[in-house]
Amino acid sequence: MSYEFDFASVFEAWPELLHGLINSLVLSAAAMAIGMIVAVGGALGKTSSPKWLVSIIDGYIELIRNTPFLIQIFMIYFGLPELGLKFSSNTAALIALVVNVGAYGIEIIRAGIESIQKGQVEAGKSLGMRPLQIFRYIILKPAIQAIYPSLTSQFILLMLNSSVCSVIAASELTAVAGDIQSRTFRSFEVYFIVTCMYLALSVFFWTAFAAIERTFLRKPTR
Structure with a gap:
């Protein structure tokens, strides 16, 4: 094999990668926060609403869960402008992530x-307790204890799915990596480092979520 590895040019662009990483985290966190509001509202709607509203919520869930995330992004960024709704790439990415995670979060x-x-x-x-x-x-707390592992898994998946938003030039980590690769032509080195960054993020969040669960959501032992 004659290929010579050269990580120097990639490390020179480290500030760009770090900026992209921060943008990915902000995008993911915002999408999760807004998506959970959508999810809570939809879940309450499914459990205590008239049948017609339940049918609408079910239709939304099935539409999102049975179509590719990439197509959802394209529909929002390229399709909606035809109807007069035009968004920037970052806004379109946020909306797509919210719509996607909301459907899974409802269930x-x-x-x-x-x-x-x-x-x-x-x-x-x-x-005599009031509904609230x-x-x-x-x-609330028993429900959170029951769904916490699924919710944290969904957050990790959301963070990783944010990489798909690079197809509409959203300013996140994968898009930055593409720009660096186009300048340096060091494809292996760039994407190897980005892979390690995503892996490190996932491990960090798994560890943090596990610590939160042990500290605040531990079920009492008998």
Whole structure:
């Protein structure tokens, strides 16, 4: 093999990679925060709404879960402008991520809510607790304990899926890597470093989420 590895030119662009990494984190965090609002609203809608609204929510979930994320991005960035809705690449990426994670989050949160035994809710009502108190003290924490692993997995997947947003030139890590590769022509070196960066991020977040679960969501031992 005659290929000579040269990481020097890639490391010279380290500030660009770091900037792209920060943009990826900001994009992922914003999408998760907004997506969870969508997910909570949709989950409550599925569990306590009229059938017509449940049907709309189900249609949204099935549409998103059964179409490629790449097509969803293209539809928002290239398709919606034909209807008069034009977004910047970063805004389109955020909307696509929110729409995608919201659909998966609805089902995760719905499963958590439905895991709460009805007898516990009835007991809260018999004690004169208001609906908000019942949700806060009886449903919320046990539901979070039940769905926490799935939610954290979804966040990791969301962060990794943000790399697909590079196809519309959103300013995140993979897009920055593409720019560096086009200047240096060191494809292996660039994408090897980016792979390590994504891997390090995933390991960091898995560790952080596990620590949070042990500290705040540990179930009492009998």
